[in-house]
Amino acid sequence: MADTISLSDYGVALRETTLGLRTLLADALPTVTISVGHPASVSSKSVGTIVNIFLFGDELTTLRDGAQSEWNRTVVGADAHYLVSIHPGGDADESAESAVAFGVAQAIIEQTERLHIRLGVGVANDVTIWTNGFTIADRSAVWQAAGVPLRLSFGVRVQFALDNGPSRMNWLTSVVDETAAGRVLVFTGPDAEAKRDAAKSIADKLGRPLVMVALDRIVSKYIGETEENLRTLFDRAERGGAVLFFDEADALFGKRVEVEDAHDRYAGDFGNLLPLAEQGNHVVVIALTGEPSEGVAGQATLVPFPPD
Numbered sequence: 001m002a003d004t005i006s007l008s009d010y011g012v013a014l015r016e017t018t019l020g021l022r023t024l025l026a027d028a029l030p031t032v033t034i035s036v037g038h039p040a041s042v043s044s045k046s047v048g049t050i051v052n053i054f055l056f057g058d059e060l061t062t063l064r065d066g067a068q069s070e071w072n073r074t075v076v077g078a079d080a081h082y083l084v085s086i087h088p089g090g091d092a093d094e095s096a097e098s099a100v101a102f103g104v105a106q107a108i109i110e111q112t113e114r115l116h117i118r119l120g121v122g123v124a125n126d127v128t129i130w131t132n133g134f135t136i137a138d139r140s141a142v143w144q145a146a147g148v149p150l151r152l153s154f155g156v157r158v159q160f161a162l163d164n165g166p167s168r169m170n171w172l173t174s175v176v177d178e179t180a181a182g183r184v185l186v187f188t189g190p191d192a193e194a195k196r197d198a199a200k201s202i203a204d205k206l207g208r209p210l211v212m213v214a215l216d217r218i219v220s221k222y223i224g225e226t227e228e229n230l231r232t233l234f235d236r237a238e239r240g241g242a243v244l245f246f247d248e249a250d251a252l253f254g255k256r257v258e259v260e261d262a263h264d265r266y267a268g269d270f271g272n273l274l275p276l277a278e279q280g281n282h283v284v285v286i287a288l289t290g291e292p293s294e295g296v297a298g299q300a301t302l303v304p305f306p307p308d
Contacts, residue, residue: 014080032051049089060076061159083156086105112129115158134155188290189305190305208241255293
């Protein structure tokens with residue numbers, strides 16, 4: 001995939017892409033006027049054929065990253081849709097000059113896989129372009145807006161990647177795709193909402209119930225009772241194939257600074273119990289704001305939020 005474009009340059013990239021399409025068509029059709037704007041703005045009294053370029057839609061989407069790195073399989077990108085329409089002049093022969101312009105314009109777009117655009121001094125990027133068929137609904141809507149049937153017209157689709165920092169969409173998709181039954185994941189970091197979204201997405205992907213674990217029902221003032229409660233919970237989850245989600249569980253699975261005595265209800269390192277989860281048909285997701293305890297870190301897959 002080509003280099004990414006900053007999100008702050010999004011509007012500039014669309015403008016430069018439009019101008020790049022105009023230059024591409026102008027080079028291929030040197031005797032034809034190339035205009036940019038709404039099709040209805042093209043004058044029917046013009047002399048000679050006009051090829052018009054109209055950006056009628058754009059949106060953010062996800063694009064596949066050819067690098068296929070472990071945690072970056074998709075990137076946020078832009079997906080833009082253009083209408084290229086050919087307008088015969090007042091006395092032009094639609095079956096001749098306009099038809100030739102239509103064929104040449106469509107052919108040059110089909111032959112050009114990438115369009116090189118400039119975003120500023122020393123800053124350039126490639127965007128991917130190809131012809132794209134219109135649905136009947138899209139074509140009807142554009143024709144109605146233009147006020148004339150644009151019989152000689154075709155769609156052009158443009159995509160380019162956006163570099164807007166760590167992408168929750170990109171990175172949650174990767175986390176979910178890498179998760180299977182028997183995994184123990186530890187989500188670390190301050191973004192509580194992102195961690196909950198990821199846990200829910202994992203449950204949805206696996207088709208399993210998401211069980212929010214109430215820590216106050218697990219933790220006892222005695223370490224032995226807490227361990228027994230965890231064993232019971234893992235056993236029940238194994239039979240039901242659930243996704244267990246320990247939200248904001250630093251007190252239970254986080255790194256301890258100091259322990260006062262054996263009666264400290266959070267004194268134990270319960271990471272030694274996590275292998276029980278790996279043997280079952282369920283998934284354990286532990287959300288922490290801080291660092292995990294040594295026992296937890298040694299038994300689980302750590303996923304930072306936001307990603308490193």
